[in-house]
Amino acid sequence: MDQTTVPTGYMRNAQGHLVPLELVKPIDQERDRLVRELAALAKDLNARLVAGKSKMFGDVAAFVEISAEQYGVKRGGLKGNVTLSTYDGAYKLQIATAENVTFDERLQAAKTLIDECINEWAKDSRPEIMVLVQQAFQTDKEGNLNVGRILGLRRLEITDHRWQEAMKAIGESVQVIGTKQYVRLYERVGGTDRYAPIALDMVAV
Structure with a gap:
């Protein structure tokens, strides 16, 4: 859920309503902060895995192509x-x-x-x-x-x-x-x- 439009001093609940911070229990605020922090970490890890996987497949495909060309063979991709x-x-x-x-x-x-x-x-x-x-x-x-x-x-x-x-x-x-x-x-x-x-x-x- 996009939190960028939440005004200062408020939190948005699961139903989409704006709730003043003083009405949100401290433990709920701390839970929200923790999950958002870990979600950001997970998204960063996911992005790095996607990039790493793409690099691995791309680099191996390029190497296999170079290796095949040593013997005059054109492979046309990793198969x-x-x-x-x-x-x-x-x-x-x-x-x-x-x-x-x-x-x-x-x-x-x-x-x-x-x-x-x-x-x-x-x-x-x-x-x-x-x-x-x-x-x-x-x-x-x-x-x-x-x-x-x-x-x-x-x-x-x-x-x-x-x-x-x-x-x-x-x-x-x-x-x-x-x-x-x-x-x-x-x-x-x-x-x-x-x-x-x-x-x-x-x-x-």
Whole structure:
């Protein structure tokens, strides 16, 4: 909320009303001051992270382009996964590209075929398969399907032709709706071959 228009001697409350300072409890004033101070710090950190991320991607893309030109190759941008290390191996930088995957309407056809198999197999008691299928099609709190679990069904060695058709439908229903790139930095631990990540998020630090 913009506080620049608040007159001296007043504070604006959550409903947008101006309240004289003498009517605002000291603890409420102190809470307001503290949160504003920390919010300013958070915004500064966020801006630096955005700038740092942009510099990392830009500098790595430029380096990859220069490296490719050494062999007469024109890449045209940063694509795929890249790992760069310092000469002594003390630091390692990785840029990974992850695809955002969803399923189209063919997943429903696959689910119908799978249900047919499960309903028939239930008579012969194959609970482990039933549990795997039930877990695979469970959604999270946002109603999203777990892509990994559904694709994992294709690793099951089941020869039933309906199951095979379902697995084919699952494979054909996969839709890549976008990609995200992640940058990760690692520092080698002492004289070992183990690398520890350099945390860039609030939860990890």
